[in-house]
Amino acid sequence: xxxxxxxxxxxxxxxxxxxxxxxxxxxxxxxxxxxxxxxxxxxxxxxxxxxxxxxxxxxxxxxxxxxxxxxxxxxxxxxxxxxxxxxxxxxxxxx
Amino acid sequence: xxxxxxxxxxxxxxxxxxxxxxxxxxxxxxxxxxxxxxxxxxxxxxxxxxxxxxxxxxxxxxxxxxxxxxxxxxxxxxxxxxxxxxxxxxxxxxxxxxxxxxxxxxxxxxxxxxxxxxxxxxxxxxxxxxxxxxxxxxxxxxxxxxxxxxxxxxxxxxxxxxxxxxxxxxxxxxxxxxxxxxxxxxxxxxxxxxxxxxxxxxxxxxxxxxxxxxxxxxxxxxxxxxxxxxxxxxxxxxxxxxxxxxxxxxxxxxxxxxxxxxxxxxxxxxxxxxxxxxxxxxxxxxxxxxxxxxxxxxxxxxxxxxxxxxxxxxxxxxxxxxxxxxxxxxxxxxxxxxxxxxxxxxxxxxxxxxxxxxxxxxxxxxxxxxxxxxxxxxxxxxxxxxxxxxxxxxxxxxxxxxxxxxxxxxxxxxxxxxxxxxxxxxxxxxxxxxxxxxxxxxxxxxxxxxxxxxxxxxxxxxxxxxxxxxxxxxxxxxxxxxxxxxxxxxxxxxxxxxxxxxxxxxxxxxxxxxxxxxxxxxxxxxxxxxxxxxxxxxxxxxxxxxxxxxxxxxxxxxxxxxxxxxxxxxxxxxxxxxxxxxxxxxxxxxxxxxxxxxxxxxxxxxxxxxxxxxxxxxxxxxxxxxxxxxxxxxxxxxxxxxxxxxxxxxxxxxxxxxxxxxxxxxxxxxxxxxxxxxxxxxxxxxxxxxxxxxxxxxxxxxxxxxxxxxxxxxxxxxxxxxxxxxxxxxxxxxxxxxxxxxxxxxxxxxxxxxxxxxxxxxxxxxxxxxxxxxxxxxxxxxxxxxxxxxxxxxxxxxxxxxxxxxxxxxxxxxxxxxxxxxxxxxxxxxxxxxxxxxxxxxxxx
Numbered sequence: 055x056x057x058x059x060x061x062x063x064x065x066x067x068x069x070x071x072x073x074x075x076x077x078x079x080x081x082x083x084x085x086x087x088x089x090x091x092x093x094x095x096x097x098x099x100x101x102x103x104x105x106x107x108x109x110x111x112x113x114x115x116x117x118x119x120x121x122x123x124x125x126x127x128x129x130x131x132x133x134x135x136x137x138x139x140x141x142x143x144x145x146x147x148x149x
Numbered sequence: 150x151x152x153x154x155x156x157x158x159x160x161x162x163x164x165x166x167x168x169x170x171x172x173x174x175x176x177x178x179x180x181x182x183x184x185x186x187x188x189x190x191x192x193x194x195x196x197x198x199x200x201x202x203x204x205x206x207x208x209x210x211x212x213x214x215x216x217x218x219x220x221x222x223x224x225x226x227x228x229x230x231x232x233x234x235x236x237x238x239x240x241x242x243x244x245x246x247x248x249x250x251x252x253x254x255x256x257x258x259x260x261x262x263x264x265x266x267x268x269x270x271x272x273x274x275x276x277x278x279x280x281x282x283x284x285x286x287x288x289x290x291x292x293x294x295x296x297x298x299x300x301x302x303x304x305x306x307x308x309x310x311x312x313x314x315x316x317x318x319x320x321x322x323x324x325x326x327x328x329x330x331x332x333x334x335x336x337x338x339x340x341x342x343x344x345x346x347x348x349x350x351x352x353x354x355x356x357x358x359x360x361x362x363x364x365x366x367x368x369x370x371x372x373x374x375x376x377x378x379x380x381x382x383x384x385x386x387x388x389x390x391x392x393x394x395x396x397x398x399x400x401x402x403x404x405x406x407x408x409x410x411x412x413x414x415x416x417x418x419x420x421x422x423x424x425x426x427x428x429x430x431x432x433x434x435x436x437x438x439x440x441x442x443x444x445x446x447x448x449x450x451x452x453x454x455x456x457x458x459x460x461x462x463x464x465x466x467x468x469x470x471x472x473x474x475x476x477x478x479x480x481x482x483x484x485x486x487x488x489x490x491x492x493x494x495x496x497x498x499x500x501x502x503x504x505x506x507x508x509x510x511x512x513x514x515x516x517x518x519x520x521x522x523x524x525x526x527x528x529x530x531x532x533x534x535x536x537x538x539x540x541x542x543x544x545x546x547x548x549x550x551x552x553x554x555x556x557x558x559x560x561x562x563x564x565x566x567x568x569x570x571x572x573x574x575x576x577x578x579x580x581x582x583x584x585x586x587x588x589x590x591x592x593x594x595x596x597x598x599x600x601x602x603x604x605x606x607x608x609x610x611x612x613x614x615x616x617x618x619x620x621x622x623x624x625x626x627x628x629x630x631x632x633x634x635x636x637x638x639x640x641x642x643x644x645x646x647x648x649x650x651x652x653x654x655x656x657x658x659x660x661x662x663x664x665x666x667x668x669x670x671x672x673x674x675x676x677x678x679x680x681x682x683x684x685x686x687x688x689x690x691x692x693x694x695x696x697x698x699x700x701x702x703x704x705x706x707x708x709x710x711x712x713x714x715x716x717x718x719x720x721x722x723x724x725x726x727x728x729x730x731x732x733x734x735x736x737x738x739x740x741x742x743x744x745x746x747x748x749x750x751x752x753x754x755x756x757x758x759x760x761x762x763x764x765x766x767x768x769x770x771x772x773x774x775x776x777x778x779x780x781x782x783x784x785x786x787x788x789x790x791x792x793x794x795x796x797x798x799x800x801x802x803x804x805x806x807x808x809x810x811x812x813x814x815x816x817x818x819x820x821x822x823x824x825x826x827x828x829x830x831x832x833x834x835x836x837x838x839x840x841x842x843x844x845x846x847x848x849x850x851x852x853x854x855x856x857x858x859x860x861x862x863x864x865x866x867x868x869x870x871x872x873x874x875x876x877x878x879x880x881x882x883x884x885x886x887x888x889x890x891x892x893x894x895x896x897x898x899x900x901x902x903x904x905x906x907x908x909x910x911x912x913x914x915x916x917x918x919x920x921x922x923x924x925x926x927x928x929x930x931x932x933x934x935x936x937x938x939x940x941x942x943x944x945x946x947x948x949x950x951x952x953x954x955x956x957x958x959x960x961x962x963x964x965x966x967x968x969x970x971x972x973x974x975x976x977x978x979x980x981x982x983x984x985x986x987x988x989x990x991x992x993x994x
Contacts, residue, residue: 057732062460065460065463068465069464069467072468072486072490073468075486076468076483076486076487080480080483080844081844083480083482084480084481088480088482118150118151120151120360120362120732121151123362124361126453127453127457130453130454131457131460134457134461134496138465138493141489141493142490142493144489145482145486145488145489146482146485146486
């Protein structure tokens with residue numbers, strides 16, 4: 055289970071962040087509260103992704119070839135999710 | 150090397166074995182795996198047969214849907230044509246979209262999965278062959294009856310997305326819409342059955358040594374595809390059920406005048422509908438990645454990035470559903486998020502496209518039919534992808550929404566991203582199951598006709614859309630400048646049709662189904678499906694040491710054929726395959742597999758009968774059919790979960806595996822967990838609907854003062870779940886009697902039924918009226934959903950009792966007991982959660 059968690063962790067964080075943004079935009083439609091809430095949500099997601107990145111980078115140095123492969127995949131997943139999370143938050147943060 | 154299960158990977162070095170195999174082993178394998186003949190073929194469950202039936206049926210629906218498209222194009226060739234009356238045109242475009250999406254695209258991918266995956270993974274078959282058979286027959290019977298509705302003027306006519314209020318009884322009073330709602334709901338159940346089969350198959354039946362890093366890319370694609378089905382399809386199943394309940398019982402989920410909201414339908418539908426596009430695209434992308442490598446005679450460039458792209462698409466695709474709703478007046482900020490996600494999803498698609506181009510550039514692609522279809526598909530898909538980024542921009546989408554521009558865009562994506570890859574695949578893999586390959590000469594004609602037809606049809610259609618022609622109108626006035634592009638599109642469509650007709654001719658001329666003596670590896674693929682095969686798949690199951698084992702070990706085919714790897718015979722004398730661990734594919738145990746049976750066919754027939762008879766309001770026959778489906782399915786299951794006399798057997802190389810296992814690492818447990826994920830998603834979507842409707846129309850909600858019994862009812866549900874867990878605990882104790890564990894389960898069922906009856910009765914006392922408001926309707930929907938689960942739980946309890954009475958429950962652990970326990974505990978948890986939610990929100994909080 056730990057292997058899957060690390061492998062898919064980045065993408066799960068991206069999904070959770072997206073759904074949270076959709077949630078606040080729907081619960082507080084047309085208000086600035088939604089825009090303000092996006093910032094802490096994004097910071098939490100970024101922090102989680104940096105944590106996952108560090109874990110996966112450590113795994114990339116494993117002596118086992120499959121662990122290294124999964125570590126690389128997890129790192130790529132977390133990195134692309136980091137970009138996606140920031141990209142996702144821009145519409146709210148830029149206002 | 151590390152181990153995942155305690156298995157010593159050094160044992161793989163024993164293979165290929167050196168000693169001669171005993172005589173008669175192959176004959177025994179052939180006897181065990183022999184398929185029925187004649188009419189008995191209807192009872193076949195081997196993936197070779199079911200997979201071929203499945204591909205054939207999906208292709209048949211493609212041809213039928215394509216024919217409808219041609220008639221529509223003839224109608225639109227000139228203004229004010231009279232080929233199709235308005236009402237029939239509505240039925241045609243609805244059936245065209247529905248058939249293509251629900252009866253061709255998704256089933257074709259599942260079909261290819263059933264056909265190719267066991268061979269690609271070197272498994273004897275997928276883990277639940279009877280489930281595959283059930284899924285196929287349910288789909289085929291349901292789909293055929295659904296299509297036949299067209300001949301009686303009863304075909305649905307509300308578009309493939311069936312938006313209410315157009316599809317409410319006010320505007321669609323006949324049973325046409327019901328055909329769609331019940332038919333599609335049913336067919337999606339079949340798709341979910343197939344997805345569970347594929348998911349467990351990829352994770353648990355791979356050849357030893359085939360780690361995640363060595364998995365064929367098609368298996369990765371099918372893994373993501375099947376997982377997406379489990380998450381996405383419950384939304385459409387729930388949506389169709391709610392709309393059918395609204396139509397049949399006047400429960401106003403989508404009626405804004407009674408606190409419902411038609412936007413709820415759009416959210417539920419598109420939560421399914423957009424991932425559906427990727428559900429169709431990803432397996433096709435997997436096919437392309439496999440073929441582009443084999444046909445270029447070089448390994449896939451960026452394998453790991455392609456895996457990442459598949460996974461990322463799977464996740465991001467669930468964040469784009471509302472881009473179909475940009476014009477509905479959603480909050481601007483929400484729209485911005487969906488717009489950003491819609492642009493982001495093009496990144497993983499781009500990664501795959503660049504990988505394919507790089508692979509083609511790095512290798513030496515040959516000029517043959519599958520390569521032509523691959524290149525044509527990539528070009529077409531890229532054009533569709535670019536217009537997709539255009540419509541992800543909200544202001545642009547507002548301009549072209551519901552015009553022919555969108556029709557052009559979606560056809561570029563779906564034909565380029567799915568149809569052309571499937572045709573490439575049909576040419577590439579036909580030699581695996583036919584005595585002769587398809588004709589290269591005819592194939593090139595087929596490609597050029599289809600490719601040219603596609604571009605001639607849909608490129609001008611962008612202009613038709615820009616000029617303002619809306620979708621789903623059966624004609625247009627002369628003098629609006631729409632004639633030239635429409636005429637060109639019709640000529641293109643007919644050209645495409647000629648290409649498909651030529652393909653059918655090629656099939657009729659050259660396709661000769663065979664399991665042995667096939668044309669073989671014509672295109673020089675490097676993956677395991679090209680090993681010498683019989684009905685038992687490969688003679689022995691190889692140890693996989695690379696991604697293209699046939700390229701890296703030229704002797705592999707011979708060694709496999711000589712039985713020098715795993716499972717060279719049938720040590721238990723029954724159908725069997727090796728179950729391996731999900732990450733490192735280490736052998737865990739031997740799965741005994743069921744053989745041919747008429748019961749999956751009968752189960753599918755009666756289940757389909759239930760839904761279809763319900764549609765035409767033949768209630769008594771529908772109930773009889775539904776009742777007959779239950780013993781049919783139970784009878785099919787009755788023959789499973791039967792341990793064999795030998796508890797451990799030698800599976801080759803002196804390695805011994807157990808012949809019976811249950812618990813969290815086994816395939817049965819995994820399948821049940823996946824089924825429960827589906828149930829949970831249905832529940833989650835209903836919770837979303839509940840909160841959504843409250844958020845939109847809180848003024849319609851009244852306080853029923855119903856929070857008092859919430860905790861007691863939840864406690865009874867919890868007690869039911871606890872009793873079931875106690876039963877499992879007793880089963881593991883040697884001192885317990887034959888009946889004591891099952892008795893706990895039956896008491897648990899009683900508690901679940903009691904809790905549900907109490908909940909229902911107290912809501913009745915509180916004066917709830919599901920026809921009066923969406924609030925009442927949603928509460929009744931929660932009760933109905935839970936009631937259904939409790940009903941199934943009671944049936945499972947009865948089945949367990951029946952097996953106990955025949956002393957057919959293994960001790961200390963039993964698969965039947967475990968899966969029953971999982972289902973019942975979930976039912977208890979969902980019952981408690983839905984009681985607390987409906988009784989405490991919003992008044993009790």
